[in-house]
Amino acid sequence: MNRTFDRRDFLKLGGAAAALAAAGCATTPQTRARVVVIGGGFGGATAAKYIRLWDPAIEVVLVERANLFTSCPISNLVLGGSKTMEDIRHSYDGLRKYGVQIVFDEALAVDAAKRSVRLERGGALSYDRLIVAPGIDFMYDQIAGYDAAMKTGRVLHGWKAGAQTVGLRKQLMQMKDGGVYVLSVPLAPYRCPPGPYERACQVASYFKKAKPRSKVLIVDANPDVTSKGPLFKKAWAELYKGMIEFRGNAKAIGVDPKTNTVKLEVEDVKGDVLNVIPPQRAGDLAVKAGLITANNRWCGVDWLTTESTAVKGVHVLGDATLSAPGMPKSGAMANQQAKICASAVVALLNGRAPNPEPKIANTCYSYVSADEAIHVASVHTWNAQQKTLTTVPGAGGVSSARNALEGSYAWAWAVNIWQDTLG
Amino acid sequence: MRIAIVCAAALAVAPMAASAQQQNAGRDLAASCAMCHGTNGRGAVGYEPLAGMAKQDLVRKFTEFRSGAKPATVMHQISKGYTDPQVQLIAEYFAAQKR
Ligand SMILES: Cc1cc2nc3c(=O)[nH]c(=O)nc-3n(C[C@H](O)[C@H](O)[C@H](O)COP(=O)(O)OP(=O)(O)OC[C@H]3O[C@@H](n4cnc5c(N)ncnc54)[C@H](O)[C@@H]3O)c2cc1C
Numbered sequence: 153m154n155r156t157f158d159r160r161d162f163l164k165l166g167g168a169a170a171a172l173a174a175a176g177c178a179t180t181p182q183t184r185a186r187v188v189v190i191g192g193g194f195g196g197a198t199a200a201k202y203i204r205l206w207d208p209a210i211e212v213v214l215v216e217r218a219n220l221f222t223s224c225p226i227s228n229l230v231l232g233g234s235k236t237m238e239d240i241r242h243s244y245d246g247l248r249k250y251g252v253q254i255v256f257d258e259a260l261a262v263d264a265a266k267r268s269v270r271l272e273r274g275g276a277l278s279y280d281r282l283i284v285a286p287g288i289d290f291m292y293d294q295i296a297g298y299d300a301a302m303k304t305g306r307v308l309h310g311w312k313a314g315a316q317t318v319g320l321r322k323q324l325m326q327m328k329d330g331g332v333y334v335l336s337v338p339l340a341p342y343r344c345p346p347g348p349y350e351r352a353c354q355v356a357s358y359f360k361k362a363k364p365r366s367k368v369l370i371v372d373a374n375p376d377v378t379s380k381g382p383l384f385k386k387a388w389a390e391l392y393k394g395m396i397e398f399r400g401n402a403k404a405i406g407v408d409p410k411t412n413t414v415k416l417e418v419e420d421v422k423g424d425v426l427n428v429i430p431p432q433r434a435g436d437l438a439v440k441a442g443l444i445t446a447n448n449r450w451c452g453v454d455w456l457t458t459e460s461t462a463v464k465g466v467h468v469l470g471d472a473t474l475s476a477p478g479m480p481k482s483g484a485m486a487n488q489q490a491k492i493c494a495s496a497v498v499a500l501l502n503g504r505a506p507n508p509e510p511k512i513a514n515t516c517y518s519y520v521s522a523d524e525a526i527h528v529a530s531v532h533t534w535n536a537q538q539k540t541l542t543t544v545p546g547a548g549g550v551s552s553a554r555n556a557l558e559g560s561y562a563w564a565w566a567v568n569i570w571q572d573t574l575g
Numbered sequence: 576m577r578i579a580i581v582c583a584a585a586l587a588v589a590p591m592a593a594s595a596q597q598q599n600a601g602r603d604l605a606a607s608c609a610m611c612h613g614t615n616g617r618g619a620v621g622y623e624p625l626a627g628m629a630k631q632d633l634v635r636k637f638t639e640f641r642s643g644a645k646p647a648t649v650m651h652q653i654s655k656g657y658t659d660p661q662v663q664l665i666a667e668y669f670a671a672q673k674r
Contacts, residue, residue, distance in 0.1 A: 491606040543581025547656030564621025
């Protein structure tokens with residue numbers, strides 16, 4: 153049932169090919185299947201590497217807008233001051249030794265009929281299979297005044313590691329002792345369920361050392377802490393007594409930087425540093441490519457292969473997907489989903505059926521201080537009845553208590569997943 | 576120059592090539608360990624390498640994690656997610672990897 157195409161029929165050897173040649177990676181694309189990956193985060197970079205690892209006959213081109221990878225995991229420790237931006241920035245060079253061709257450019261659009269991706273600077277890139285892993289973008293319009301306040305730098309989210317991480321750290325350092333740091337958490341699902349509560353710990357740990365009269369006020373749209381609740385609350389009570397206040401059912405609907413106010417459905421709160429995390433959806437490119445299938449926000453996929461349920465020949469990975477039941481939006485999950493995807497893409501391009509029983513595991517570590525951590529783990533397996541990945545009953549769980557041994561495992565996990573993702 | 580490309584629509588009705596798949600079952604399962612233990616079980620910091628571990632050693636340790644006989648921070652929870660035949664496949668895969 154295989155069909156043959158003349159590759160030259162749809163290969164557009166335009167600017168992108170020229171860019172590849174200029175980057176020193178001219179190829180002979182006519183003889184090999186080509187996979188294009190958009191987005192070199194935890195999902196996309198892992199998929200690019202593993203396809204090359206498992207079938208070096210396939211040509212893999214990774215399109216990424218940023219010259220350096222900046223990790224969200226560990227970025228909360230940059231806010232707390234125990235790690236630096238240098239610790240979380242990594243080169244893409246490691247992927248080259250696997251033969252991944254890297255194009256630093258912005259993907260603008262996907263033409264699924266022509267199997268081609270349009271780039272901002274590099275023309276068009278044709279593909280046999282496309283992997284879209286753009287992460288998230290924010291629904292700023294859900295919070296009145298957000299866009300303008302963010303542009304002046306007065307209100308930040310710091311939910312994509314980078315300039316905003318640096319900006320928030322600066323605001324925390326400039327804040328007076330006795331000030332209030334407001335952390336607003338959106339309704340689930342959002343990127344990294346335990347991330348906000350880890351951040352609260354890290355900011356409080358900095359305050360405890362540098363500004364002991366200051367406070368962390370968490371206003372959470374969810375009724376309660378969404379992940380590892382008892383462990384976080386214990387850490388707040390025992391390590392940061394009186395410093396962290398949690399208010400549930402407190403959804404942000406507006407910000408007013410002139411009066412330092414976050415408007416909630418129920419009340420208004422004032423603070424000196426306003427860290428408001430807006431609701432999120434799949435990255436802009438997924439919207440433009442017509443991959444959104446759920447609630448105008450997320451991309452539905454067949455979890456057997458991660459192929460889009462909307463557009464054939466296109467796979468979606470990571471935070472942009474409509475998560476399977478019990479699956480968090482985490483870097484760990486994106487890395488593991490990428491291996492389901494890589495295995496399936498290699499099989500399909502070789503005319504084989506994909507692995508009929510994929511299985512992956514998630515573990516999210518959170519630091520509750522500079523050196524103690526807690527985890528939540530789960531194992532996700534193909535469920536033939538429900539035709540999706542579901543969690544294995546009896547497997548997974550959380551730490552029995554916060555501990556320094558897991559603090560060292562958490563750091564080693566970060567180093568190892570960066571390596572597994574980026575070469 | 577022509578190359579064969581599997582047509583996505585045709586795949587839905589393509590017969591399952593089970594035998595070709597089984598040869599990669601261990602590889603795919605083992606890839607779920609890599610974010611902690613390193614790509615192909617090699618090169619990780621702070622976690623034991625799995626590459627080159629004798630098959631019976633890995634199976635024994637994994638089984639001891641499941642029963643609680645071997646102390647663990649997280650492996651007791653992860654190990655419960657894999658079946659005995661899957662552990663065999665994983666152990667075979669890592670045993671065949673260069674240290
Ligand atoms: C504060 C914080 C802490 C976290 N801690 C953890 C943790 O401890 N453990 C964990 O597992 N997860 C953690 N996460 C979650 C983790 O960061 C995400 O789940 C993960 O990054 C998702 O991977 P992804 O590949 O889907 O997206 P990303 O990693 O966001 O990658 C998307 C990439 O695509 C690129 N891109 C997007 N659009 C285009 C385009 N049009 N053209 C070119 N390039 C494009 C972007 O530049 C980016 O590099 C944390 C998140 C935050 C915010």
